[in-house]
């Protein structure tokens with residue numbers, strides 16, 4: 238009796254408690270959990286940020302600019318075709334300073350040599366080359382600042398050079414040679430030993446990957462001339478031919494790159510006429526057809542697209558040009574600050590002598606040499622792959638392309654490697670294996686991983702069998718070129734900053750790599766280059782800089798866009814190219830020339846457009862600004878913009 242109500246009361250109260258739990262009590266509990274979870278996440282994030290945060294930037298001093306020395310100005314060569322690039326090299330006053338990363342001695346580069354920007358590049362502006370079509374065009378339009386070169390100017394200069402070659406002359410760099418009548422000079426320092434040429438000299442194709450909409454600045458044009466001339470006049474143990482692989486964007490697909498007229502129209506808007514004979518055209522749909530690769534890892538990025546499959550065009554070139562024993566793939570935004578013959582001679586010598594390597598590190602000064610080599614294997618043998626950045630393991634790395642393994646039976650557990658950046662020197666044997674893997678086996682990886690991985694998978698490729706390790710395996714060498722680091726770090730610390738303790742491609746080294754002069758997100762490569770360009774006495778030592786993005790354009794851009802805006806507001810029919818012209822007739826002159834040479838009216842403001850007719854100027858400007866940024870960029874977790882590949 239007594240119990241009943243009590244029980245009932247208890248029962249009541251306990252059921253009240255349950256109700257409490259199911260309403261505000263549960264909410265409170267959930268809140269507590271949410272709070273704990275949030276705190277946990279915040280703490281984890283804080284720990285992560287503390288780990289990747291570049292603390293050293295707060296306390297380490299900035300490095301002195303050891304790569305730039307002040308050297309008195311020398312007269313710039315005006316010899317034209319008799320110009321010998323190595324004769325323009327100067328001696329640095331202070332040869333003792335050394336690079337914190339890499340080594341001049343090990344890399345075989347001359348630490349005592351340096352160049353003024355003017356001594357290296359300005360000789361190519363001389364009239365004696367009979368290559369004045371751009372300058373003459375600037376004069377015709379009343380453009381006073383001859384250092385400003387834009388794609389519009391190139392288009393119009395090309396048009397004039399095509400139709401009035403005597404008034405707007407250009408040189409054919411693919412045929413230019415130093416006449417034997419030129420005075421022979423004793424070179425103060427010849428980096429490459431003119432080796433005794435054997436019966437068969439090996440032939441190297443130096444390929445530069447370019448695309449429609451690439452920004453041709455004066456620096457880009459002069460750099461290209463220098464690169465070609467330095468390699469054409471070099472005394473090297475091999476012959477080098479320079480080629481440009483031009484990617485035709487689909488935006489121009491109403492012209493065909495397979496017809497002579499189409500090719501001419503594409504070239505006119507994309508490449509200075511002096512380099513036309515070196516150009517091979519290709520397009521992405523061609524690669525998609527030829528290389529039916531699996532893979533849909535990232536939306537909007539085709540497995541064989543020009544971004545993920547950036548070496549497919551290089552493979553095609555190698556297949557179509559059996560005359561070359563090896564191929565160098567070079568990005569347009571890389572600069573070597575000494576002559577290219579010096580670089581290639583040094584790379585070839587180092588790679589030939591060095592043992593075969595697997596995973597490698599950034600070589601830090603005063604640290605013991607990278608012990609990643611495979612014993613003495615492959616010393617004094619021709620290399621198959623030379624890379625310019627360390628070879629690392631992408632597995633469990635957090636790399637953006639870590640899980641992008643397509644067509645391999647082992648999937649993500651497949652043994653592989655990656656080296657950030659796509660400047661590479663590849664043997665024909667390696668190129669043919671790449672071709673087999675992609676075209677026949679339909680296997681692929683992101684293009685920064687496919688070549689180093691090929692080396693790790695040599696045994697799966699059924700290369701020739703033999704007792705010799707180097708016949709059965711590819712020989713890979715990482716060339717330890719000297720690099721600048723923005724901060725003064727003791728070697729041990731620098732080593733820790735740049736090199737993870739394991740072979741992994743580790744994300745927490747990323748910040749430190751940005752402070753080096755050769756990394757796709759380098760903050761100092763462009764600064765160093767800019768100082769070299771603008772400080773007349775700055776004499777730079779041999780250094781590979783990457784990336785160098787149109788330095789002339791960045792200073793010019795605001796001026797141009799305000800001019801463009803003025804053009805829009807005033808509504809005058811003035812062409813973009815004429816905004817900087819003092820000549821009132823500038824636009825009329827261009828219109829009349831287009832009418833005369835192409836038999837059509839010019840009804841757009843932007844000449845270098847691939848499109849022949851365009852009433853959508855603004856849209857096209859936008860498109861072009863997207864296209865021209867197409868570049869191999871993101872490797873860590875930020876997603877690439879699929880626009881960059883879709884053209």
Ligand SMILES: *[C@@H]1O[C@H](CO)[C@@H](O)[C@H](O)[C@H]1NC(C)=O
Nearest residue numbers: 428429430431432433434586
């Ligand atoms: C360069 O060539 C000369 C003569 O052919 C030879 O005596 C010399 O040892 C070579 N130097 C180097 C660094 O290979």
Ligand SMILES: *[C@@H]1O[C@H](CO)[C@@H](O)[C@H](O)[C@H]1NC(C)=O
Nearest residue numbers: 489490492493494520522523
């Ligand atoms: C690109 O290549 C495809 C396949 O070969 C071809 O059909 C297309 O016309 C090409 N585009 C241009 C602009 O030539």
Ligand SMILES: *[C@@H]1O[C@H](CO)[C@@H](O)[C@H](O)[C@H]1NC(C)=O
Nearest residue numbers: 669673674677678697698699
């Ligand atoms: C391509 O690779 C496969 C497997 O590795 C091999 O059996 C075949 O012979 C190779 N083909 C060529 C043309 O090299």
